[in-house]
Each structure stands twice: as C-alpha cells, then as structure tokens.
Amino acid sequence: MAQLSISFEGSRRLTGPNLFSARPGAVLEALGSVTSDCLARWRRYVQRGRDLLDWPATDASIVRPHNQGASLFIEAPIDLLMTATELNEWAWQTARSEAEMHAPGHPLAGDETAALATLARMQREEAHPAFRRNYLRWREQFAPILFDDESVTLGIGRECRQVRWATKDISAPAELLPADPALPLEPTPVAMVTGSNGKTTSVRVLAAMLRAQGFRTAHNCTDGLFLNGQRLARGDYSGPQGARDVLRHPQTEAAVLETARGGMLRRGLAFTAADAALVTNISDDHFGEYGIDTLEELAEAKLVVARGLKPDARLILNADDPLLRRYGPAAWSHVDWFSLSGDVSCAKSDSAVLQVRDGRLTLSIAEVAHDLGAVADFPLSLGGLAPYNTANLMGASLVAYRLGVDLARIRSVLATFGAEHGDNPGRLQRYRVRGADVLTDYAHNPDGLAKLLQVARAINPRGRLALILGQAGNRDNTEILALADVAMRFRPDLLVLKDLQGYMRGRAFGEVPQLIREHLLDLGFDASRLRQHQTELEAVQCCLDWATPGDLLVLPVHASTAQEAVAALLERAS
Structure with a gap:
C-alpha cells in the first residue's frame, strides 16, 4: 500500500503575540513546495470561512516561507482558536484538492457546504463572547491577563483573581470577570528575558536584585519555578506555562520570566504587560525548527518579546550584537543598550547606557555617569576573565534599574552574586x-x-x-x-x-x-x-x-x- 504523503507537519494555536502578529491566531506548517496558485486558493478558502463565521474583516492571513515549506498563519478571535486551526487545515487541504486526513466531526476537504456547516457548529461550541469582549478591553488597558486551557486570571500575585473555564455556561456565557477590572493597587514589576545564551544567569541576577530591593520575587527558567530563590518545581519552565505559574503565585510581588524561543514560536507570549524585556544575544541554535533557518530569522523570533511590553516599557539590548543593533530599534522605540566594547553609537538621547570604562561598569543616564564597580571584583566575572558573564550582569543591571531597583542595591548584588556555587548552579x-x-x-x-x-x-x-x-x-x-x-x-x-x-x-x-x-x-x-x-x-x-x-x-x-x-x-x- 502506498504511504500517504502529508503536506503539513503541525497545526497549532498561538494564544498571544507571536512571530507573525501582535494578535492571536492559528498557524499551519506546510511542507515542501508551496506554489503561489495554491496559496491564493488557501487565502480564498480561509476568507470564505471567515465570512461565514463573521470574523473581523481586519484579520490578516500571513505566509512566511522557509526552507522546509511555509508557515500559514491566520489571525482569529481569542475565544475561537481551536476553530481557527480547523479552518486553517481545511482551507489548506481544500486548496490542494486533497483530503489528506479526516476524522468524524471535523471539516472535510472536498465538501465545502458540509465543511462550513461543521466549522459553524465548532464556533458555536467554542465561542465565549463575554471573554472576547473583556479580553479586548483588558489588552487595551495593558491589564495583567493570563489564560490557558484551564482558567482565566486577572492580576498578579495576591491580586490575582481566577475563574475556571469549567464554570462557563456555553448557552448563555456569564461575565468571567468585571468588564472594567480594578488593576492591582501596588505595581508588580515584570520583566522578560530571552536570547541565545545567558538567559538563566541573567534571570537569576535580576531576581537577586529585585529581592535586594525588598520584592518577594518569583522567576521561571530552564531549571524550574522559584520564589525568593527557593525552588517550587523542577524542570524546564522557560515556556508560557512557567510564566503563568509564577505570575499567578499568591506571594509574587515581582517576576522575572525566562522566555525561550521555543515557547514563543509554539504558543506565542503568555504575558502582554511587561515593564521591561532583555535580549542577551543572537547566535546559532535550533535552526530548522518552526521555520527558523537563519540568524536574521532567529533575531526576529527573539524580538517577539517586544510585543509583550507596556507602551512606556524598555527593551534592553546588547549593543555588541550586530543583529540586535540592526533589528532591535525597529521592534521597539524605547531601547537601552549595554556594551563590553564601549560602542553605543546606536543609543538615542533617552537611552540608558551601560559600558565598561577603564575596567569599571559605568551607567550613563541623561549624560550623568554612575559607577557600579570594578568588573574584576564581581565574582560572576571570574576576576574579569569571563566577559560573557560580565555582559549578563550588565543586561540584568539595566533591567533592574528600569524596574526601580536602587543603584546601591544593584552594586551590592554585582559585588556578591556568584561568590557561592548555589547562586548560579550549573552555569560557569x-x-x-x-x-x-x-x-x-x-x-x-x-x-x-x-x-x-x-x-x-x-x-x-x-x-x-x-x-x-x-x-x-x-x-x-x-x-x-x-x-x-x-x-x-x-x-x-x-x-x-x-x-x-x-x-x-x-x-x-x-x-x-x-x-x-x-x-x-x-x-x-x-x-x-x-x-x-x-x-x-x-x-x-x-x-x-x-x-x-x-x-x-x-x-x-x-x-x-x-x-x-x-x-x-x-x-x-x-
């Protein structure tokens, strides 16, 4: 028996800002040669489904070619992402005139009338208009909204309020949460950290600085979930679920989110109201996954974190990385820079800049210089012999400054962090x-x-x-x-x-x-x-x-x- 040739290898929801859009949607990973005629038919069938389902006319359909084929993304209402994946798969198979796979109850390529009726039924079962209305309002207010397959929450830490999806009445959806939520009385500093190398070290240093400022600080990373330096769970929690877990913890007063490339590409960002984001560097890694084949594309993927920032938040970048210098300012307008080499010519007048001058870290803000100490005295730098760890300290220090940590406390952490093996286990x-x-x-x-x-x-x-x-x-x-x-x-x-x-x-x-x-x-x-x-x-x-x-x-x-x-x-x- 001839083996069936499958034209796509993955179809998934993107529940937050992502590589394709600041809006949620669904993406299908098409394999092999993708012709322009086939793509035109795919767009046409997607639009037919949207028209029938009465989705916003502004929703985009985006094609991103890559070495293995192409990523086909469609924007969709936040409460209809499962329906969106079904629409995407049906439109692609119908565009190819080949029903590659079918299960009862799902749209069948080749029978458009029946398929559209099935999609309409799926939408009725999945739709939650109240959540959609509130979600759009919360996003406009940059409120701390989190949701997954189990529940919806608003707020961070002790301010977090939760409603489980199981309470939803599909026939007459109730308001999950107040339409105009009262935001937390106390601000909760939140930062995201990504990059090819140095993420976990930077997260740990930044968390230590926030603790020094007096915040009960939670962080997630490749080693687990942590609250005030104590492990809550073991494993790789650098994806969206790790972010949700630390933000929802009732004792969280500040949060540092290690935000790995894989999670952003697989599901999008979990959180969209961060106060700062750090990108440590861009280097070869994970090519061939989710359509990322080049360093330039990897830089684009890492900079998705900018889509999770509040309007006045800061993006902190490594000025010694040519790709971040090239693409960073286009991703976000408010950028701060750090540099081991001293070249910060990319900085604007409102940028905070952190450099090494005569062996000392110097933070420049509005042309006023602040000395943070001698690099050789920082335990994490191994007497100045580990420049990549010095860069990690610099990025974390800039984020800490933007989150309101006093310079004296930043200096104190720089002078002590890394003196004990337990400060940064598994890293240098x-x-x-x-x-x-x-x-x-x-x-x-x-x-x-x-x-x-x-x-x-x-x-x-x-x-x-x-x-x-x-x-x-x-x-x-x-x-x-x-x-x-x-x-x-x-x-x-x-x-x-x-x-x-x-x-x-x-x-x-x-x-x-x-x-x-x-x-x-x-x-x-x-x-x-x-x-x-x-x-x-x-x-x-x-x-x-x-x-x-x-x-x-x-x-x-x-x-x-x-x-x-x-x-x-x-x-x-x-």
Missing part, C-alpha cells in the same frame, strides 16, 4: 579538584562552548585539556557537528562524548555521540583520545579519573539532575 562554576582546574557550565551551542573554552584557557593556558561533548537530539546535524568543530580548535587531550538523557528528542541512544565521533575522526582527531559514556555523570567521572595536577577539565552539563549530581561530586572532591 569553578572548582579545584586534586590540583586540576574544573569548570562546569551549560554551554549548549557553538558560541557558548567557544566562549567557555576561551575562559578556561584564560584560567589555565598550559594544562592538558579534557572536554565532555554532547548535544540535544532536536538540533540538526550541522549544528551538532559545529560543536565538534569548536572542540577541535582547542585541541583537547581527552574528549568524552555523551548522550543527553532527557534531551534525546527523537534520536536513538548513541546516535549523537557517534555522529560527533565520525566527524572528529574525519578531521584527524586521534581516536585514542576519545571516550564515550551514556550518562553525563559517567562522562564527568571519566575526566576526573584521567586528570592529574595542573590539568584543565571543561564539563558542559545540561540535565538539571545531572548538574546537581556533578556539583555534589565536585564539592566532595574539592
């Missing part, structure tokens, strides 16, 4: 084990690994180098092999390959290490210097067993449970 930790220098970090892409190895060699220029290397299964082969290319530049004396348990993402055990091994051997790496282990802890132990005094061990560790086990092992061995 330094140990001394039996006379060997040991660095652990999250370094998960070529840029991050190269910077980690540069720091390592600045600390120990001549010792034998051991490195562990692995990658998540959802990276394409080019990205995986780029890690091996970086490793080769630093000529490790021992290279231990590993699987990333919990990050296999469709790959078989041993597949990624074997891919890296073959590439290294093709490049001329000595096979006798290669080892391979299935777990990260085993890979670390292999390096420790090999090491002698004066050696340098560079240990990127990714799974949070492995990070904790490795930290405990190194603490005992130190």
Whole structure:
C-alpha cells in the first residue's frame, strides 16, 4: 500500500503575540513546495470561512516561507482558536484538492457546504463572547491577563483573581470577570528575558536584585519555578506555562520570566504587560525548527518579546550584537543598550547606557555617569576573565534599574552574586579538584562552548585539556557537528562524548555521540583520545579519573539532575 504523503507537519494555536502578529491566531506548517496558485486558493478558502463565521474583516492571513515549506498563519478571535486551526487545515487541504486526513466531526476537504456547516457548529461550541469582549478591553488597558486551557486570571500575585473555564455556561456565557477590572493597587514589576545564551544567569541576577530591593520575587527558567530563590518545581519552565505559574503565585510581588524561543514560536507570549524585556544575544541554535533557518530569522523570533511590553516599557539590548543593533530599534522605540566594547553609537538621547570604562561598569543616564564597580571584583566575572558573564550582569543591571531597583542595591548584588556555587548552579562554576582546574557550565551551542573554552584557557593556558561533548537530539546535524568543530580548535587531550538523557528528542541512544565521533575522526582527531559514556555523570567521572595536577577539565552539563549530581561530586572532591 502506498504511504500517504502529508503536506503539513503541525497545526497549532498561538494564544498571544507571536512571530507573525501582535494578535492571536492559528498557524499551519506546510511542507515542501508551496506554489503561489495554491496559496491564493488557501487565502480564498480561509476568507470564505471567515465570512461565514463573521470574523473581523481586519484579520490578516500571513505566509512566511522557509526552507522546509511555509508557515500559514491566520489571525482569529481569542475565544475561537481551536476553530481557527480547523479552518486553517481545511482551507489548506481544500486548496490542494486533497483530503489528506479526516476524522468524524471535523471539516472535510472536498465538501465545502458540509465543511462550513461543521466549522459553524465548532464556533458555536467554542465561542465565549463575554471573554472576547473583556479580553479586548483588558489588552487595551495593558491589564495583567493570563489564560490557558484551564482558567482565566486577572492580576498578579495576591491580586490575582481566577475563574475556571469549567464554570462557563456555553448557552448563555456569564461575565468571567468585571468588564472594567480594578488593576492591582501596588505595581508588580515584570520583566522578560530571552536570547541565545545567558538567559538563566541573567534571570537569576535580576531576581537577586529585585529581592535586594525588598520584592518577594518569583522567576521561571530552564531549571524550574522559584520564589525568593527557593525552588517550587523542577524542570524546564522557560515556556508560557512557567510564566503563568509564577505570575499567578499568591506571594509574587515581582517576576522575572525566562522566555525561550521555543515557547514563543509554539504558543506565542503568555504575558502582554511587561515593564521591561532583555535580549542577551543572537547566535546559532535550533535552526530548522518552526521555520527558523537563519540568524536574521532567529533575531526576529527573539524580538517577539517586544510585543509583550507596556507602551512606556524598555527593551534592553546588547549593543555588541550586530543583529540586535540592526533589528532591535525597529521592534521597539524605547531601547537601552549595554556594551563590553564601549560602542553605543546606536543609543538615542533617552537611552540608558551601560559600558565598561577603564575596567569599571559605568551607567550613563541623561549624560550623568554612575559607577557600579570594578568588573574584576564581581565574582560572576571570574576576576574579569569571563566577559560573557560580565555582559549578563550588565543586561540584568539595566533591567533592574528600569524596574526601580536602587543603584546601591544593584552594586551590592554585582559585588556578591556568584561568590557561592548555589547562586548560579550549573552555569560557569569553578572548582579545584586534586590540583586540576574544573569548570562546569551549560554551554549548549557553538558560541557558548567557544566562549567557555576561551575562559578556561584564560584560567589555565598550559594544562592538558579534557572536554565532555554532547548535544540535544532536536538540533540538526550541522549544528551538532559545529560543536565538534569548536572542540577541535582547542585541541583537547581527552574528549568524552555523551548522550543527553532527557534531551534525546527523537534520536536513538548513541546516535549523537557517534555522529560527533565520525566527524572528529574525519578531521584527524586521534581516536585514542576519545571516550564515550551514556550518562553525563559517567562522562564527568571519566575526566576526573584521567586528570592529574595542573590539568584543565571543561564539563558542559545540561540535565538539571545531572548538574546537581556533578556539583555534589565536585564539592566532595574539592
């Protein structure tokens, strides 16, 4: 039997501002060659559905071509996003004159009359006019509105009021919440943090600064949910649900939201009333997912955070990143800049600017300079040897300033954060084990690994180098092999390959290490210097067993449970 060829691989709701629009909608990922004639038919069928369902005439249909095909996005009313996905799938299959898949109760390509009747029924079942009216009012007021499949909430922390969808009367929808909600009496500072590298470190530093100001601060990141530095839940919470969880916590007085690229592309932004957003940098990572194939497209995806800002909020950007200099001002008009190099010529007159001058951090506001301290004295900078961590401190400091943290408290956190391993677990930790220098970090892409190895060699220029290397299964082969290319530049004396348990993402055990091994051997790496282990802890132990005094061990560790086990092992061995 011939295998059915499927022309799209995903169809999903975008429940908040997203890559395509500041409005919610539905997107379908079409595969293969997408002709202009087929797209014209798709638009026509989408419009027929909209006309029948009486959706706003201003709703847009957007096509975004990419290497795998094209993303087909349609704006839709906030309470009809499931209906929108059905309309999108039906319009695409009908445009291709091929009913690829069909289940009873869903629109059938090839029978337009029946399909439109099915869509009308779906709309009646899903519609919630009261929520739609209130949502539009709340968005206009930049009120703190959050919703998911379970409930709708308005407010943050102790001001948060919640109504569960299960209480909805479909035949006569009741008002979920007051049409003109009383906003929280006390302002709740909220910041979003995104970028290719340094997100979690920046989130932790910023949360520490807000705590120093006296706020009970919640944050979400790749390691879990936290309140005042204490873990509430373990796991990767850098997506929309993590943001909702910390904003809804009854004790939250300030919030820092790690906002990963994947969550923005998969669902859109969860929150649309932030006071500031930070983009740390743009570097190669995750190409091929959700139609992102180039650095320019990745920059566009990261800058979606600007669509979640209040009108007077600030966007904080790295002036040393050429893509952020190029695209940032077009994404948002109120931009502050930080720079290790000192080049802030992109700044406008109303911009706050943070630079390194003569080895000291200097914050300039309206031509008044404020000294924040010597970079070499900041524990997180490793005596000034870790410039990427200095950049993380700079971005977090600018956000903290814009959220109202006193400069004295910013200085205090800069001078102390990172002195203890528990301040920033899993990110650039330094140990001394039996006379060997040991660095652990999250370094998960070529840029991050190269910077980690540069720091390592600045600390120990001549010792034998051991490195562990692995990658998540959802990276394409080019990205995986780029890690091996970086490793080769630093000529490790021992290279231990590993699987990333919990990050296999469709790959078989041993597949990624074997891919890296073959590439290294093709490049001329000595096979006798290669080892391979299935777990990260085993890979670390292999390096420790090999090491002698004066050696340098560079240990990127990714799974949070492995990070904790490795930290405990190194603490005992130190």
